[in-house]
Amino acid sequence: xxxxxxxxxxxxxxxxxxxxxxxxxxxxxxxxxxxxxxxxxxxxxxxxxxxxxxxxxxxxxxxxxxxxxxxxxxxxxxxxxxxxxxxxxxxxxxxxxxxxxxxxxxxxxxxxxxxxxxxxxxxxxxxxxxxxxxxxxxxxxxxxxxxxxxxxxxxxxxxxxxxxxxxxxxxxxxxxxxxxxxxxxxxxxxxxxxxxxxxxxxxxxxxxxxxxxxxxxxxxxxxxxxxxxxxxxxxxxxxxxxxxxxxxxxxxxxxxxxxxxxxxxxxxxxxxxxxxxxxxxxxxxxxxxxxxxxxxxxxxxxxxxxxxxxxxxxxxxxxxxxxx
Ligand code: ADP
Ligand code: MG
Numbered sequence: 230x231x232x233x234x235x236x237x238x239x240x241x242x243x244x245x246x247x248x249x250x251x252x253x254x255x256x257x258x259x260x261x262x263x264x265x266x267x268x269x270x271x272x273x274x275x276x277x278x279x280x281x282x283x284x285x286x287x288x289x290x291x292x293x294x295x296x297x298x299x300x301x302x303x304x305x306x307x308x309x310x311x312x313x314x315x316x317x318x319x320x321x322x323x324x325x326x327x328x329x330x331x332x333x334x335x336x337x338x339x340x341x342x343x344x345x346x347x348x349x350x351x352x353x354x355x356x357x358x359x360x361x362x363x364x365x366x367x368x369x370x371x372x373x374x375x376x377x378x379x380x381x382x383x384x385x386x387x388x389x390x391x392x393x394x395x396x397x398x399x400x401x402x403x404x405x406x407x408x409x410x411x412x413x414x415x416x417x418x419x420x421x422x423x424x425x426x427x428x429x430x431x432x433x434x435x436x437x438x439x440x441x442x443x444x445x446x447x448x449x450x451x452x453x454x455x456x457x458x459x460x461x462x463x464x465x466x467x468x469x470x471x472x473x474x475x476x477x478x479x480x481x482x483x484x485x486x487x488x489x490x491x492x493x494x495x496x497x498x499x500x501x502x503x504x505x506x507x508x509x510x511x512x513x514x515x516x517x518x519x520x521x522x523x524x525x526x527x528x529x530x531x532x533x534x535x536x537x538x539x540x541x542x543x544x545x546x547x548x549x550x551x552x553x
Contacts, residue, residue, distance in 0.1 A: 233306065234267035235438050236291065236324060236406050241265070241300035243286050247511045256511040260286040262462035263300070266440075268406065273432065273439040275449035275470075277485065278459030281510065284442045285329075287459075288410045291440065292326055293317070304406075322352055325399035329411040331391035335383040341394045342379030345369070348401045368397040371434075373427060389420035396427065400435070408440045413448060425452055446482075447489040450474065455543075458482045461510055461518040464537055468544030478546035480523050517548070525550050 243261045261283040268274050276284055289295035291302055293309050302309040304320040312320060328334035335344055342365045346355070355361040366376035372393040383391055392412060399407055409428070413421040429452055432439060443449045449456065450470075457467040458481060466479040477483045484503050505522040508514055514521065520530040529549055537547040 232269045237267040237303040275453035282459045283462040324406045325404040327409040372397045466546045478551035
C-alpha cells in the first residue's frame with residue numbers, strides 16, 4: 230500500500246466476558262486479538278474467516294459501535310477515540326456500514342424512502358421535501374432500484390432488494406469508506422454475484438474504499454484488492470489478492486482455498502479437510518491457535534505462537550513454516 234491509509238486499525242483487541250456459564254464461568258473471550266490493518270483510499274480489503282473468528286467485532290470496532298479493549302482506530306490519520314463529539318460524528322459520516330442481514334437492519338415500519346432519507350436529514354444534507362425526494366430517487370437508481378420503490382416497506386422487497394436499500398442508505402452521506410459485514414451471506418447464491426457487482430460498480434463510480442467481510446474466499450475473489458485471513462481473533466495471513474490466492478503461506482489459508490469451487494489454475498488442487506477441534510475461544514492453546522487442526526503442526530507450534538511476519542512483497546503470514 231502506497232497512499233496514506235484512509236482507515237487504519239492499530240493492535241485492536243476486544244475481550245468479552247464469556248457468555249453463559251457453560252464454558253467456564255468467569256473466563257474471557259479474546260474476540261479480536263491484536264489486529265492491525267490499513268485501508269488505502271479506494272481499495273478493497275477483504276477480511277475472511279470462519280464464523281466466530283471475530284470479523285463482526287472487528288467491523289464494529291472500526292466504526293466504534295464497540296469500544297476496543299485496547300488499540301486504536303485512525304480515520305485519515307486521526308484517532309477516533311480522541312475526537313470530540315463533533316469529530317466523531319464527522320468520522321462516522323465518512324465510515325458507513327452495510328450489515329449482513331438486510332432484513333434485521335431495516336426497520337419494518339419505515340419505507341425504503343424513509344430509511345434512506347434518515348442519514349440525509351441527520352447530516353443536514355438535504356433541505357426540504359422536494360430535494361429529499363430527488364436525492365432518495367437518485368440513490369435508489371444508483372443501487373438498481375426505482376424511485377417508486379421509496380414508498381414500499383421492507384417486507385415488500387426480496388432479500389437482494391433489501392440489501393440494495395441498505396447499500397443506498399450507506400451511500401447517502403457519500404462516505405469514503407464502507408465496512409460491509411458479510412453483505413451477501415444471507416442472500417441466495419444467484420443474488421450474491423449481483424450484489425457484489427453492484428459494490429464494484431459503485432466503487433468504480435464513487436471511489437470509496439471497502440472493508441469487505443466474508444466467511445469464504447470464493448465470495449471475495451473478484452472484489453478484493455488485498456485479503457486478510459482471520460483465525461480465532463487474529464490475522465494469520467494477509468497480502469495482495471494475487472499472492473494470497475496463488476501462493477498462500479498459511480496452512481489455514483490453503484485449507485480455505487481448497488474449498489473454493491473454482492480455484493485459480495495455479496492454486497493448490499487438493500481439497501484439504503480440516504480435522505481436529507476448533508479450540509474454545511475462552512481457552513486458547515499457548516502456541517499457534519491453528520495447531521489443533523493443522524496438518525503441518527510440530528511440537529514447536531504448540532509451544533510458541535508464530536507472529537505475523539513478512540513472507541513476500543506485501544504478504545505476511547503467522548506460521549513457523551511459511552516461506553522464506
Ligand atoms: P464473526 O463475525 O467472525 O462470526 P464475532 O465477532 O461475532 O465473530 O464473534 C467473535 C467471538 O466473540 C465469538 O466467540 C463470539 O461468541 C464472541 N462475542 C461476540 N460478541 C460478543 C458479546 N457481545 N459478548 C460476548 N461474546 C461475544
Ligand atoms: Mg459476524
